[in-house]
Amino acid sequence: MSDTLRLPRIQRRRHFKSMVANGIIMIFAGMAILPLIMVFSYITSSGLPSLNLDFFVKLPAPAGETGGGMANAIAGSVLMVVMSGVMAIPPGLLCGLYIAEFPRQKLAGALRFVIDLMTGVPSIVIGLFAYATLVVPLGGFNAFAGSAALAIIMLPVVSRTTEEILRLIPSQLREAGLALGLPRWKVLLRLIMRAGRSAIATGVFLAIARASGETAPLLFTSFNNQYWSSSLSEPVASLPVQIYTYAISPYEEWHRLAWAGSLVLVSVVFTINLMSRVLLKRSSN
């Protein structure tokens, strides 16, 4: 709008209002991403100086002593995430397949409802589940209970993404396979799942990222351990629980390690996220 053109007052007021509203929306958008920048810059600047080889290869030092690392916690996290993946991914994929491909069966509808419910269960309550079923009967905190709790968190995530992806695959593909005389299961597993392969893999990766950062369900299932654990029936350290323990401790040295741990954890989670995005983009092109 050029300045030479004098708009009537009401018009000017409307345009002014629009400009103000635009500005407010832009400020809100900025406010939404500001925390990310703040969190990321703080953990980088506080975590990076404390990050050294010791962090990755040493056991935690006793309270009050300097040095030490989180080697056992990193190993424990990897172990439990891998175990939970083994427990959750295959059934998660099949659940998603069942819900997407057999929508007319009542059981599939019921399963869908339960999966939806599971998505909304707070992770701390999943810890209570695992405590009642795997910690009490096995006689103490153990790595297996922690993995099972993580698996319960992963399963609905995997199932829901699989379901969503499979719904997008054109039905002609199914018809073509069936017309060739292939049995249904072969069509589903060999054609349909393969067609959605990389998108489904994205969902699986995101579920793994989510499980790697979970703390609440591990607090009273796998608990924590200052040493290496030698068996799955022992308490095992994990990176998130170790960060939590150190962060709420009164020791300066432990805070330093907690920041370093956060940096490692966030880097891992972001890398998995980015990887899965690249994968998705490559497959859609």
Next chain:
Amino acid sequence: MRSDRVFNLILRSLAVAIIAGFLGLTWFLWKSALPTLKVAGAGFVWSQAWDPVANEFGALPFLWGTVVSSLLALCFSAPVSIGAALFLTDIASKKIRSPIAFLIEMLAAIPSVVYGIWGIFVLAPFVREYIHPMLNGHLGFLPFFVGPPFGLGMLTAAMVLAVMITPTITSVCREVFRSVPDPLREAAIGLGATRWETIRLAVLKTSISGIFAAMVLGLGRALGETMAVTMVIGNRPEISLSLFKPAATMASVIANEYAEAQGDSHMSALAAIGLVLLLVSSIVNIAARWIIKRTESKTHV
């Protein structure tokens, strides 16, 4: 074909196993909560006392903490999230849309415990040094702003929660705004509406129930959030109007006390709180899904 029947049988038994497993887990939780519920009955939810040493257990302070912190977080987060979503669908140029959407999605990827450590060492000191003196100093006569300058408390917890639920609300709102048909926007522009008038008349007015669903979904996330809240809320089972006083939520008391709980009655009381939390968050989530489903079927017909 026989192989198909076998395959279907496998899928059906898996489905039955998952459904039964979920029911089983809920039943286990119910069983561990039963001793408390038997003693206190429904009064458990309304009792204010929480003294594990004296064997007194009531859920009300935690229910209060959960509801207040979540609703506060929603108040902080909703305008920002709606604004960010509008920016992504209606204002930003195509080039910067996806990078900004990506950054907001990344907020959801940060683990809760990392928000917690950030809350303890960055946000809490900020609240203590700046926000507390400002609100307590000038408006300290209001019951909301009395309280000690700890930095850890209801307000800090709500602020962290607000950050954590922003990506959820933003992404649902974005979907909702995106599903508003472009001809509606074009019609508004054609009538000479300014950009804001277009947004208000064409986009916001048609999306009210979708926005509501997004907020309920965000609320559901906030209710069950554990670690970050546990680390910054101060963990004291007190009911107070003050934003600066420490409080506790259902999730935070379980996280704090369960591993070290002494005695069966304490454990059972915590399980009972878990059961209440499960109930509340399930109801909220089902409600959100129901609203979304209803709006979807309305817009598609």
